[in-house]
Amino acid sequence: MxxxxxxxxxxxxxxxxxxxxxxxxxxxxxxxLKVEWMKDSKLDRAIEKDKRYKLCARVLKEVLNEPGQVIPLRFLEKRRERMRLNVRITTFLNQNPGMFDVYFDRIKRKSEPVRFLRVSDRLRNFLEEEQRIYRExxxxxxxxxxxxxxxxxxxxxxxxxxxxxxxxxxxxxxxxxxxxxxxxxxxxxxxxxxxxxxxxxxxxxxxxxxxxxxxxxxxxxxxxxxxxxxxxxxxxxxxxxxxxxxxxxxxxxxxxxxxxxxxxxxxxxxxxxxxxxxxxxxxxxxxxxxxxxxxxxxxxxxxxxxxxxxxxxxxxxxxxxxxxxxxxxxxxxxxxxxxxxxxxxxxxxRDPLLEIKGKFVELLEEGWRQRAEELRLQGEQSKKDMENLAKACV
Structure with a gap:
């Protein structure tokens, strides 16, 4: 060869x-010795298409590194720059459903309840799969x-x-x-x-x-x-x-x-x-x-x-x-x-350890499909509402 x-x-x-x-x-x-750099669009595309996956992985890492693997949503919001996240945390959660559960808890005993994030059951299953792949x-x-x-x-x-x-x-x-x-x-x-x-x-x-x-x-x-x-x-x-x-x-x-x-x-x-x-x-x-x-x-x-x-x-x-x-x-x-x-x-x-990425991408894509279906149903409902409104005005 x-x-x-x-x-x-x-x-x-x-x-x-x-x-x-x-x-x-x-x-x-x-x-x-000087060699002129030349762009390779195909190899650039290999890096670009992993961008969304890596962003989700960075947010997940941030939560998993917290004590108890939970974090107040507003604390995570303050770390957006470090995570190179260019949208608000609430927007990120809407775009990537199924990763985290949002619930209310107190930061201190007598403080007002605030929104917290914790890994979802779906994500917890992925983490168990991850450990299996590492062991194998x-x-x-x-x-x-x-x-x-x-x-x-x-x-x-x-x-x-x-x-x-x-x-x-x-x-x-x-x-x-x-x-x-x-x-x-x-x-x-x-x-x-x-x-x-x-x-x-x-x-x-x-x-x-x-x-x-x-x-x-x-x-x-x-x-x-x-x-x-x-x-x-x-x-x-x-x-x-x-x-x-x-x-x-x-x-x-x-x-x-x-x-x-x-x-x-x-x-x-x-x-x-x-x-x-x-x-x-x-x-x-x-x-x-x-x-x-x-x-x-x-x-x-x-x-x-x-x-x-x-x-x-x-x-x-x-x-x-x-x-x-x-x-x-x-x-x-x-x-x-x-x-x-x-x-x-x-x-x-493909490196055998890339099976971990494959499992994570499956989890993300399931959430993306869920969001796309919800948006489709919302769109259909909005169209029906507009049609019914038009009929009522006749």
């Missing part, structure tokens, strides 16, 4: 340089955690940083408290998360986990064809994309470099070398492959510069390697997307 895309890519380069002798010894400064996929979650630690510089990552990215990789909210103690053969938790410096450390190395998606793909193709396939990236430039001459030269030279696994020790490599660039792209590829949606906001990746040896200008790599990644600007947030993971705006291979 790689050879197919590689040959297509090289053919595009050779079409322009039929008589040009490529010099493999050219060494250009990576920081000086526990080995996958452990594997992801091990891989994140094995790629890191010292095999240790801030626990607070891991908590910050739990949604990106599909980790349950309580994974540090309830999951880690069950796998002490792999992990050691140092300190208390949320209370000063706390770290998750890898205590044993499993060679089976130290194979990247690219290496696993090459092994699979080798077994299938009986011909040894070397691990490397799938490079496929988007339609209409154009690289300037010096970038084509550098890219072809870079592709010819041997693949460097993100799990290899690269402490001996120069940060500015092409080899380090190859390894860094390998880390980005593996991180995006491990993520739920095969895409991660760039600011989140930036939190791990020290752990994964990213340079301060790491984000330019996503446009420099536009045949591997796409840098979306949708929603005013830079998001790194793995091109090979998508066909148009749909994921090709």
């Amino acid at each position: 790689f050879n197919k895309f590689y040959n297509i890519f090289v053919h595009k380069l050779d079409a322009t340089f039929v008589d040009h002798k490529f010099n493999l010894h050219v060494r250009r400064s990576i920081s000086s 996929n526990e080995p996958l979650i452990v594997t992801k955690l091990c891989k994140l630690l094995m790629m890191s510089k010292n095999k240790v990552i801030s626990a607070d940083k891991l908590l910050h990215v739990k949604r990106e990789f599909g980790f349950p909210n309580d994974f540090l408290v309830n999951l880690i103690p069950k796998y002490l053969q792999y992990f050691r938790l140092i300190g208390c998360p949320g209370e000063g410096k706390s770290f998750l450390e890898l205590v044993s190395w499993d060679p089976e986990f130290a194979k990247s998606v690219i290496e696993q793909r090459a092994e699979g193709e080798t077994k299938l064809t009986g011909i040894r396939v070397l691990p490397n990236f799938i490079v496929k430039l988007p339609p209409g994309f154009f690289l300037k001459q010096e970038m084509r030269e550098w890219t072809r030279d870079w592709i010819e470099l041997g693949y460097i696994s993100p799990y290899e020790d690269v402490s001996h490599l120069d940060q500015a070398s092409r080899e380090m660039e190859k390894r860094t792209i390998g880390v980005f590829h593996e991180l995006l492959s491990l993520s739920l949606y095969k895409r991660i906001p760039v600011p989140i990746l930036g939190k791990f510069c020290d752990e994964y040896r990213f340079s301060n200008a790491f984000s330019s790599a996503f446009t420099r390697h536009s045949g591997i990644f796409y840098m979306s600007l949708k929603g005013g947030i830079k998001t790194a997307v793995l091109r090979e993971a998508y066909k148009n705006d749909e994921l090709i291979d």
Whole structure:
């Protein structure tokens, strides 16, 4: 598969340089190489269509994090900006019925009753389903955690940083408290998360986990064809994309470099070398492959510069390697997307943990259908009322 895309890519380069002798010894400064960003509407659409789901998930998270999982409606209203909610809470509840129940209670013993929110029975059933899916996929979650630690510089990552990215990789909210103690053969938790410096450390190395998606793909193709396939990236430039001459030269030279696994020790490599660039792209590829949606906001990746040896200008790599990644600007947030993971705006291979999203979307769509039916009935009733009024006036 790689050879197919590689040959297509090289053919595009050779079409322009039929008589040009490529010099493999050219060494250009990576920081000086500029690639023009080009919009990809299909991949932008993949991000945009999750917008409503993610908004509902943020509101749900806000309520579930409250003591007793209940909150006064007016308190939630004050947090709209933090949740990036551009409508009033009452409007949101009307637009998304079935998520919460509204009831009256007192904030203090002698205060006047006010409206509170609590999760509905329908939503409570979803939360039980969510726990079932987490239990069934526990080995996958452990594997992801091990891989994140094995790629890191010292095999240790801030626990607070891991908590910050739990949604990106599909980790349950309580994974540090309830999951880690069950796998002490792999992990050691140092300190208390949320209370000063706390770290998750890898205590044993499993060679089976130290194979990247690219290496696993090459092994699979080798077994299938009986011909040894070397691990490397799938490079496929988007339609209409154009690289300037010096970038084509550098890219072809870079592709010819041997693949460097993100799990290899690269402490001996120069940060500015092409080899380090190859390894860094390998880390980005593996991180995006491990993520739920095969895409991660760039600011989140930036939190791990020290752990994964990213340079301060790491984000330019996503446009420099536009045949591997796409840098979306949708929603005013830079998001790194793995091109090979998508066909148009749909994921090709879905992470098993995405079943949670599927169940949540089912719940939301049931509520949306309910609201649409209520509006339809209201419209019909209004039409009948107007007709009856017209008859009465005759």
